[in-house]
Amino acid sequence: MSNCCTPDGSCHTSSEIKTTYKVDGVGSAHCQGVVARAVGALEEVAAVEVEIGTGLVTVTTAAEPDESLDALIAKTVDEAGYDFAGRVAA
Numbered sequence: 553m554s555n556c557c558t559p560d561g562s563c564h565t566s567s568e569i570k571t572t573y574k575v576d577g578v579g580s581a582h583c584q585g586v587v588a589r590a591v592g593a594l595e596e597v598a599a600v601e602v603e604i605g606t607g608l609v610t611v612t613t614a615a616e617p618d619e620s621l622d623a624l625i626a627k628t629v630d631e632a633g634y635d636f637a638g639r640v641a642a
Contacts, residue, residue, distance in 0.1 A: 568598065568612050573622075574637035575629050578607040583634070590632040596621055608640065 578587055584602045587609060592600040599612040611617070611625065626636040 569616050571611050571617050572640040573609045574640050575607045575609050576635040576637055578602060578604060586632050587634055590628050591625060594628060
């Protein structure tokens with residue numbers, strides 16, 4: 553896996569996998585931050601983007617997420633106080 557960093561210091565790998573999940577209750581910047589910090593703290597997660605209003609959470613990982621990671625994300629979202637609604641079809 554090659555590593556490529558940009559001038560601003562952000563890095564990414566050439567084999568990134570992006571998976572989108574639906575989380576209910578993300579209606580403000582505060583909610584966005586809570587979900588982003590909680591999911592982003594998971595070791596398997598390289599990056600996370602959370603859309604206010606839609607509740608779409610795009611998670612970047614080095615490998616295809618399996619049921620175990622999906623369950624961990626669901627538990628993390630639940631513990632943060634939000635409702636995990638599952639993966640969004642690609």
